[in-house]
Amino acid sequence: MRADARDNRARIMTAADEVFGQSPAASTDDVAKLAGVGIATVFRHFATKTELLEAVLTLRLERLRDRALQLAGSADPGAAFYEFFTQVVSESASKLAIAEALTASGVAAAGEEARAAGHGMREAFDGLLTAAQKAGAVRPDAHFPEVYALLIGSSRGATAARLDAETRDRMLALVYDGLKPPT
Known part of the structure; x- marks a missing residue:
């Protein structure tokens, strides 16, 4: 090119x-x-517009994957995990808008590249979770499926409720309290 x-x-x-x-x-x-x-x-x-939307969604998922991989090398795995979780929730409104546009264009499921990028992002997030657990920042009985569901639920909830940043951060503090090991 x-x-x-x-x-x-x-x-x-x-x-x-x-x-x-x-x-x-x-x-x-x-x-x-x-x-x-x-x-x-x-x-x-x-x-097509659909092809462009797929490319944008793929790029966003790749950026998230790359950010999670970058944070994986952090000296503080707990802070890295919570930083990534916050970033995903903070950026969720625009990502969901892109997903809605894809759905409106008649796409029932993301294409192969977007699915692969999403899989890579989930794997990188799982790595952050595992490291945070080993560091004692996340409770050991919190397994990936439920933590990922919390990430998705928090993202969709913050977007649907149109939470301002302050309210979103208070919501995340409650979620994070539940993820921290009991004292």
Whole structure:
């Protein structure tokens, strides 16, 4: 891919992430305008809006996976775990908007790349959980399925209730109290 095409694709992805993260009803025209390219350029890179949405969702999941992997090397595994949990919940509204846009476009399930990225993110989160448990920051009887369900439930709940940052943080403090080992 030529350098200018790579630059255009990167601008399109950045714009799509912002536009679709704000509104599931956003259009590819909105993406093109924000990216500073013509609509034809958008469709040269992504044949359909659905393809663009899939690419944005995949990119978001890969970023989360990469952030979890980065945090895995932290000197404080407990802080790393809770930081990642907070990040996922904080960013959930825009991720869910992208998922809603995909559903509205007729996609019943995420594509293979998005599923693979999601799997990688879950594995990285499981690694953070295991390290936090070994460090004594998360109760040892909290297994991945229920902790992941708490992450998803907290994310969806914060988004559905449109919680402001202060209320969201108080909610997370309650969740974190339940995850900490009994004293």
